[in-house]
Amino acid sequence: MNLASIDNIIRGARLQTSSNDSSYQNFLDRLVLPGMVFELSGPYDGPVSWSIGPGLVCVPMSRMKPGVGKNKMVDSILVRQFGILKFKCKKLEGTDSTDTIKRFKLGNSLSDLRSENFIWVECLVSNGSVTTLLPLTRLSYRCHVGQFQPKDKVIGVVMKKAGESFVVDIGCASPAILNYLSFEGSSKKNRPDINAGDVLYAMITRADRGKFIL
Structure with missing residues (x-):
């Protein structure tokens, strides 16, 4: 994603906040x-x-x-x-x-x-082309592992907590796993305040068949 795309996102968010329409x-x-x-x-x-x-x-x-x-x-x-x-x-x-x-x-x-x-x-995919991907819902769809690669940036919705990790819906049939220690400054005594329904911006560190690690 280039700076122009990020600027477009920020401009759209500000427009929705400031506009009555x-x-x-x-x-x-x-x-x-x-x-x-x-x-x-x-x-x-x-x-x-x-x-x-x-x-x-x-x-x-x-x-x-x-x-x-x-x-x-x-x-x-x-x-x-x-x-x-x-x-x-x-x-x-x-x-x-x-x-x-x-x-x-x-x-x-x-x-x-x-x-x-x-x-x-x-949705936009990481290779620069535009295609129709799957929504961030609880429905089950087929998903190819090649859809995401390590170092890809994704936006996901936290589904639930699972021990020391969060289960994150990134739009695929298989949810991604995010350990709470992945957050900067987090520790066993200082855990991030993340709950189900929160939206996260993260990077994929591992992409196996049917399993994604953020």
């Missing part, structure tokens, strides 16, 4: 970080159906919108995967639209899905 439209085709929340709002006339893809989780929310005399359900998405926010709109002909939100996998053809709006996170 947290619509997903402000971050399309931009790098996003786990923990960011975007509203599925926009200039839509009538009901809109959504398909939420890898790297995102739907968060239903009730908010008061300006110009609306009653509470309106505004659904949001929570980013669970580091990558680029992508969007595709498909116009349905001869069907009645309804306010629905469902999930889809990128292995499916978007033309075969009966929905109007598709949104997902496209």
Whole structure:
């Protein structure tokens, strides 16, 4: 990752913090970080159906919108995967639209899905090319060891503590293991305050088949 990419991430995070408009439209085709929340709002006339893809989780929310005399359900998405926010709109002909939100996998053809709006996170891989990888979820997917190599930088979500280590979800079928002594300044008496759900930025030190060490 170069300095321009890092600067883009920081600029996007500052924009979300300072802006009152947290619509997903402000971050399309931009790098996003786990923990960011975007509203599925926009200039839509009538009901809109959504398909939420890898790297995102739907968060239903009730908010008061300006110009609306009653509470309106505004659904949001929570980013669970580091990558680029992508969007595709498909116009349905001869069907009645309804306010629905469902999930889809990128292995499916978007033309075969009966929905109007598709949104997902496209992950960046270490070799410089862009491809679609797996989200940081509890679901089980196939993963090739070649996806990550030693010295690769990853962003993961802590799943649980296991003795003197943390089990970290890095987007593969097999979670990574991170020893608490790997943190700078940590010791048996001074352990890092890490809990399940925390997001970590780490480097892979060992990549075996079905096992990753951070």
